Amino acid sequence: MPNLKLIDTHAHLDSADYNEDRAVVIARAFSEAIGVITVGVDLDSSEAALKLAQRRRFIWAGVGVHPHEARTFNAHVEKRLREFAADSKVVAIGEIGLDYYRDLSPRSMQRDAFIEQIKLANELDLPVIIHNRESTKDMLAILRKHRPKRGVIHSFLGDIDLAREFMELGLYLGIGGPLTFKKNDILRDVLSQIPLDRILLETDSPYLTPVPYRGKRNEPAYVRLVANEVARIKEISVEDVATTTEHARQLFHI
Numbered sequence: 287m288p289n290l291k292l293i294d295t296h297a298h299l300d301s302a303d304y305n306e307d308r309a310v311v312i313a314r315a316f317s318e319a320i321g322v323i324t325v326g327v328d329l330d331s332s333e334a335a336l337k338l339a340q341r342r343r344f345i346w347a348g349v350g351v352h353p354h355e356a357r358t359f360n361a362h363v364e365k366r367l368r369e370f371a372a373d374s375k376v377v378a379i380g381e382i383g384l385d386y387y388r389d390l391s392p393r394s395m396q397r398d399a400f401i402e403q404i405k406l407a408n409e410l411d412l413p414v415i416i417h418n419r420e421s422t423k424d425m426l427a428i429l430r431k432h433r434p435k436r437g438v439i440h441s442f443l444g445d446i447d448l449a450r451e452f453m454e455l456g457l458y459l460g461i462g463g464p465l466t467f468k469k470n471d472i473l474r475d476v477l478s479q480i481p482l483d484r485i486l487l488e489t490d491s492p493y494l495t496p497v498p499y500r501g502k503r504n505e506p507a508y509v510r511l512v513a514n515e516v517a518r519i520k521e522i523s524v525e526d527v528a529t530t531t532e533h534a535r536q537l538f539h540i
């Protein structure tokens with residue numbers, strides 16, 4: 287694989303927000319040697335993510351059903367996810383998890399879909415990409431019981447104790463645009479205390495756009511702004527931050 291400087295480990299390139307200029311957005315990332323893992327949130331977007339990955343060398347896909355869409359998860363969906371995952375460009379099961387903030391699917395369905403997809407990932411020897419919002423108690427209980435073999439807590443939000451709990455479970459912490467938000471001193475404080483080798487960089491494009499583009503559409507090329515902020519906070523060079531690319535490669539086997 288060629289020399290990628292950074293990998294945006296969490297983007298939604300299939301989003302309709304890119305329908306007008308998706309190829310341009312992708313080209314901007316590639317021109318800066320930035321690879322992308324684009325993640326699905328339901329069956330259709332997982333298939334779209336895989337198609338994007340199949341066509342481009344520096345794009346890989348996560349397939350899965352997001353907690354918002356958990357009500358759509360069933361045996362047929364799981365079978366299709368399994369079929370997608372047979373493709374070598376699928377490097378993770380995700381985005382999966384729990385979201386008790388928006389509660390767009392019943393919580394019991396969220397838990398069931400999450401557990402089934404952890405089991406699927408473990409069976410297929412794939413990492414999981416985990417979404418957790420205001421659901422930490424159940425999240426930890428499920429992770430302790432069903433132990434994903436490997437994975438990342440996408441857009442980690444919480445204090446240092448929670449960061450340590452996730453790290454003790456062997457998980458990476460995904461760090462993105464919120465690190466640059468003015469109000470987010472807690473996240474900056476956590477970042478300053480956790481080792482670089484437990485961090486993955488991400489954007490969650492088209493959401494969570496970093497400063498100074500906050501309020502506009504996000505895109506994978508902006509992962510460099512996250513890298514710059516990590517470097518500033520940890521008082522290291524951007525080249526040092528780029529060592530997280532190697533950890534992303536190890537986690538996702540790319």
Ligand code: NI
Pocket residue numbers: 296298325381490
């Ligand atoms: Ni996401």
